[in-house]
Amino acid sequence: MITALIVAGGRGQRLGGPIPKQYRLLDHLPIIRHTIAAFQSHGAIDRVRVVIHPDDQDLYHQATAGADLSPPLLGGATRQESVRRGLEGLESDPPDLVLIHDAVRPFIAGATIGAVIAALRHTPGAIAGVPLADTLKRCRDGKITGTVERTDLWRAQTPQGFHYRPLLDAHRAAFRDNPDRQDFTDDAAIAEAAGLAVAMVPASDDNFKITTEDDLARAIFILQNR
Numbered sequence: 001m002i003t004a005l006i007v008a009g010g011r012g013q014r015l016g017g018p019i020p021k022q023y024r025l026l027d028h029l030p031i032i033r034h035t036i037a038a039f040q041s042h043g044a045i046d047r048v049r050v051v052i053h054p055d056d057q058d059l060y061h062q063a064t065a066g067a068d069l070s071p072p073l074l075g076g077a078t079r080q081e082s083v084r085r086g087l088e089g090l091e092s093d094p095p096d097l098v099l100i101h102d103a104v105r106p107f108i109a110g111a112t113i114g115a116v117i118a119a120l121r122h123t124p125g126a127i128a129g130v131p132l133a134d135t136l137k138r139c140r141d142g143k144i145t146g147t148v149e150r151t152d153l154w155r156a157q158t159p160q161g162f163h164y165r166p167l168l169d170a171h172r173a174a175f176r177d178n179p180d181r182q183d184f185t186d187d188a189a190i191a192e193a194a195g196l197a198v199a200m201v202p203a204s205d206d207n208f209k210i211t212t213e214d215d216l217a218r219a220i221f222i223l224q225n226r
């Protein structure tokens, strides 16, 4: 069984606005609905579960009215904690594979979902990403302090797919070894720290994360010109 775990427990502080960004409307539908639909409509995904902020239950139920979904799982103060709590919420009926995806990446292509799943036939982890095309600089106080060698650098996206049990064990080990460390910004880093092999699956820049006002404007433009 393959479960998509959509993480939607954030506060959207970099975007701001009246409600957390995953509930902002995109072409008359909340962003989270677009993302959920991408996985519910994929033939290889057996179940979609969503992790939400405990304060967002009313927002979530309004946003997902009419969608055939299991009750949401409750997240935590960081993305890392939300994922760990989400994974633990699946333990009573564990999937074989889990694809963790940001609720605010609504333009995920079915082909990318399928490619991540296909890669998991050969490796315990596989993530979507795109190769870096810009030069990277280190800066402090507006001054360049160095240039980062960009050979072999990729921008990680989601979905990040894994064999379920090894990833749950990896998240639990990270929490056990250092409960205060919450700076793993993606799940591949947790898997790598546990010694799991993680493959990179080439994806598209269309699978961008809505983080800022510019990203939201880009998303609106895409839908208005589809």
Ligand SMILES: Nc1ccn([C@@H]2O[C@H](COP(=O)(O)OP(=O)(O)OP(=O)(O)O)[C@@H](O)[C@H]2O)c(=O)n1
Pocket (backbone or CB within 6 Å): 007, 008, 009, 010, 011, 012, 013, 014, 015, 022, 051, 075, 076, 077, 078, 079, 080, 082, 083, 101, 102, 103, 104, 209, 210, 211
């Ligand atoms: N405690 C958290 C933090 C983030 N996320 C989710 O992880 C994804 C990527 O995180 P990000 O884009 O950083 O979302 P926010 O944390 O909401 O944004 P910000 O950092 O601007 O507050 C989002 O779908 C977000 O809802 C989560 O489930 N639980």
Ligand SMILES: C[C@](O)(CO)[C@H](O)COP(=O)(O)O
Pocket (backbone or CB within 6 Å): 079, 102, 155, 156, 157, 158, 185, 186, 187, 209
């Ligand atoms: C998981 C992720 O989307 C991969 O690029 C990214 O690390 C999330 O970072 P955020 O700061 O939680 O948005």
